[in-house]
Amino acid sequence: MSAESTTREQIASVTAEYLATELKISADGISGADVLRDLPGADSMKLLRVVSKLERQWDVEFEDEAIFAVKTVDELVALVEKSVGGDLAAS
Amino acid sequence: MSAVAHTAGEEIELPWHAEPSFNCFGCSPRNPVGLKLRMRRLPNGDHAAETVFSAEYASYPGIVHGGIVHVLLDEVMGDTLALVHGMLAFSVTLRSKMLLPLRVGLRYLTTARITGRGNGVLHTEAEITGPDGEVHVMASGTFQPIRSEQARNLMELDEAAFGRVRHYFDHGTGES
Numbered sequence: 388m389s390a391e392s393t394t395r396e397q398i399a400s401v402t403a404e405y406l407a408t409e410l411k412i413s414a415d416g417i418s419g420a421d422v423l424r425d426l427p428g429a430d431s432m433k434l435l436r437v438v439s440k441l442e443r444q445w446d447v448e449f450e451d452e453a454i455f456a457v458k459t460v461d462e463l464v465a466l467v468e469k470s471v472g473g474d475l476a477a478s
Numbered sequence: 479m480s481a482v483a484h485t486a487g488e489e490i491e492l493p494w495h496a497e498p499s500f501n502c503f504g505c506s507p508r509n510p511v512g513l514k515l516r517m518r519r520l521p522n523g524d525h526a527a528e529t530v531f532s533a534e535y536a537s538y539p540g541i542v543h544g545g546i547v548h549v550l551l552d553e554v555m556g557d558t559l560a561l562v563h564g565m566l567a568f569s570v571t572l573r574s575k576m577l578l579p580l581r582v583g584l585r586y587l588t589t590a591r592i593t594g595r596g597n598g599v600l601h602t603e604a605e606i607t608g609p610d611g612e613v614h615v616m617a618s619g620t621f622q623p624i625r626s627e628q629a630r631n632l633m634e635l636d637e638a639a640f641g642r643v644r645h646y647f648d649h650g651t652g653e654s
Binding site: 432435436438439440442443448 | 573575603
């Protein structure tokens, strides 16, 4: 997926989809304010696997400290958004 | 360490094994301290190697050394490029996420594929999966095809050996 065609909504949708697949829960039940470690079935290994899939999806690499600073779903989406770059809010 | 052959798919004879000057730590069957990896082509098109590491490859007791894990990733991704495109390449960048440690004595499957190319490099990705089906490591690599000039300068090949392997060099990456 290219940066040019990526909106924040797409990033949020893919992030929820990856979380749902990894944790075996419904994507519909995931909200932006949810704390990642509090999601059902979440552990550090599964969350890191989601992060790796997001890096692959957009061919980006997150700073390790930025990854471990992320607490909520919205913060994870924002991390991807920042790495993908561009003015996504306007797209 | 030993390579085991339980994975579905076709085992591939690495064509460069016939070249006596090649003593690769990852794949040569003649390197006495190497990993002696054996590659397979899986039904989905991925390339893969199965491994069981002995305690000689440990870091902490019972845990496979992280450096050895990266040899494994580098080798399987590089061999995939060589088998698919007939080219030898240097790794430029390896990225990995170490999700779970690898344990000594257990069987792991490392799978790799080519994901893209451009600006003179090729991109690959790989995973190492444990016997429980859990992904232990996710990785990606960027590789640069080796030019014959580099091979001549770096590889200490005599003219006869260079002639036998020169077809592996000077490959473009196919981008326009």
